[in-house]
Amino acid sequence: MTTDRLIIDINNDIDWLKASQPLMRHSNIHFFNTHQPLTQNTQSLVAYGKPPIFRLGHLFEEVVDRFISLTSKLETVARNIQIHNSKTTLGELDFLYRNCIDGSITHLEVAVKFYLFCPDDTCLNEALPIPSLAKFIGPGSKDRLDKKWSRLTNHQLQLTANPVTQAALTALDLPLPHKSELLLTGILFYPYQADRFDLIKQHVGLEEVIHPNHQYGWWLPRKEIDQIKTQALNEHWQFLLLPKHHWIAGASHYDAQEIEDKSLSFTALKVMLDKRHIALPIMIACVQKHKDGFKAVARGFIVEDNWPRAPSGSNK
Template sequence: MDKLNRAPEKLIQFVEEKASKRVGFYFESLLSYVLNTYPEFDVIAEHLQVHHEGKTLGEIDFIYRDMNTNEVVHLEVAVKFYLGSEAWMNQTLPLRHWLGPMINDRLDLKTSHLTNHQSQISHSPVFQDYAQTNKLPIPTHQSVLLVGYLFRNPNQHLSLPSGSAKEQDHRWFTLSSANEQLNKQHSYIILNKPYWLSKHHQKDNNLLFDQASLFNEVKKIMSKWHRPVLIASIDNQSDDGSLHHYTEDSRFFIVPDNWGGLSKPSQP
């Protein structure tokens, strides 16, 4: 991986050829490059649609052979960004209160779909018939890779789900409370898709906002699109010869004041 960090040109070209700004596709492109480049993996199929009697049973993200163990692995992947909301807490559905920014996705639904449906497709008799017809090996292992970020509101007391990375301490604020949460000493940048995945850094101050200009820009975006906005706080500016490096210190969402996650859901 160090070698890739030093010479990322082939990876950049590979990802750019995919020509998609969706975060999920971008992440899958990165993973596809790793699986297809490193000799430890032999990729057998990617984005394999399984059909039965004219209907699509589902799509398998990856099937690969682990060259160290000779195991055939069915891998399902997803990258997600969830905001925790006390209003949505439910004792019988312990992950329900982790919501996607547009409230069209939830952590409980996503984990259930990945573990109970997507990763089980390769177990089905339909897939095994499909694999035999198309001369594909039957996976011996099913695996799920779910990565992303979790965001908490500083005024709400929510615990992170079991298994979350300890450094997960990202925040979300409403538009009306954002100014009091912003630091006048920091600069900010609005993170656009598909570049939501990694820590942001740049060598100049292009596109950086101060506190006041960021607040005004977010208001303009929300008046047009009415959606949460993902932002990186830029704190450290370290000299590197004659250049400055601007590096992300933290990230947070600002949500509209009437964002759907602030009120209880209509369904229990």
């Protein structure tokens, strides 16, 4: 194994995807069905360049492609199809896939996202269709759910209706799709101890678009880490720091011995945070030890105290 490559077992990510739920819902959008029977995956290791080359979105596309290949009735026709209009790029189609039973072709857009709900954020434009969606912010503070949702629904899913796209597919000898589908999944993180149902109900428009069964976790700023102390000690939590290439399936990427070796007690986690030995933001998996190994019971994010705003004087 070369030192400049990440070797990832995406079987874990495929299993996570199969059990996942959408982040959003909408009556006029077709959503990809991830709850399908799959054949056994015999090729599960994929290689990627290490950060900063690594992109989580590229890994997720590989997971989806492998998922499609493992279903009994679907097959990928093409991926990452660039659509150009003269000298400009109109967009890209993530997938075209075929239903082998009826021969229908579907255009599929995919994304796996992780957003933190910031109820106190004030940088909102009230002219947005659903202003509260802007309170779901990416851990790096550069991405927001309202922007992603708008891009997917108003642009990406509409691409195949454009005559330029249809001409491009014909020129590439690719079939025109009968419909478009969306696969938007991931995890939404809420302030620790907050009631996510109450938060969603309190913010106009969220209850209609946030999927009621979405995956969720908690988040805390560094200085408030003691909030989780009681629960961590009472429920015997250990904390596994997750690199970005393990954000999808989390602790499933580690066997029991690896978790034993890599996980931290609450005390050890707090010491490392106090001494700033951990780069933030960091996703963590909370695990409990059982007689037959470890069980992942929660996901969390720890962020800098001034998140989501950049430090004073920073241009990032």
